[in-house]
């Protein structure tokens with residue numbers, strides 16, 4: 041089980057319904073460049089890139105797809121080569137056997153049921169082999185029709201620290217978030233938390249003294265008076281006694 045950050049949210053900072061608006065607003069100002077880091081130029085490339093991104097970094101996927109998407113342009117292309125060839129072409133993303141099998145299975149369903157196009161509904165996407173709820177949520181959101189909120193490791197950690205959920209299970213966290221976050225922000229919200237999580241709210245040592253959410257965050261490590269004055273935290277010298 042991944043580490044839980046629920047207990048870090050201890051300070052009284054007000055109701056989450058009242059905090060969510062300013063949290064989104066400030067994060068949008070702070071990270072105007074927040075967006076998916078996976079590169080794709082079509083719905084099909086998006087689907088394949090997201091499927092390849094399991095258990096690896098976006099940088100790694102982009103490196104592989106740069107060549108992959110020149111060779112494989114249509115669903116048929118993934119089925120036209122022996123599976124071993126596709127495995128070799130995606131080898132560097134890890135779990136290449138399972139991923140190749142899933143991609144080919146998904147391509148088959150696209151051709152048989154959707155005329156080679158990527159469906160938009162979550163319930164259709166999760167029926168594609170190898171497409172779990174998180175992948176489906178990412179694809180639907182990037183296609184402009186978010187039907188849920190993506191919960192990855194950053195979204196989980198920040199939601200817990202910000203006191204937006206008391207749950208550890210991603211499905212329950214998503215349920216809390218969709219009740220709280222305005223519908224028109226479902227697509228951008230995970231990107232904001234992911235970028236804030238990478239730049240400021242780091243897993244091991246969050247930079248609370250630099251964080252624009254310090255006064256809204258029940259897990260902030262900045263002293264209360266300093267948060268209210270918006271002053272940067274200063275380290276106290278160790279006590280001499």
Ligand code: SF4
Nearest residue numbers: 241246248251257260
């Ligand atoms: S970095 Fe910001 S969001 Fe993270 S714990 Fe500190 S104050 Fe909260």
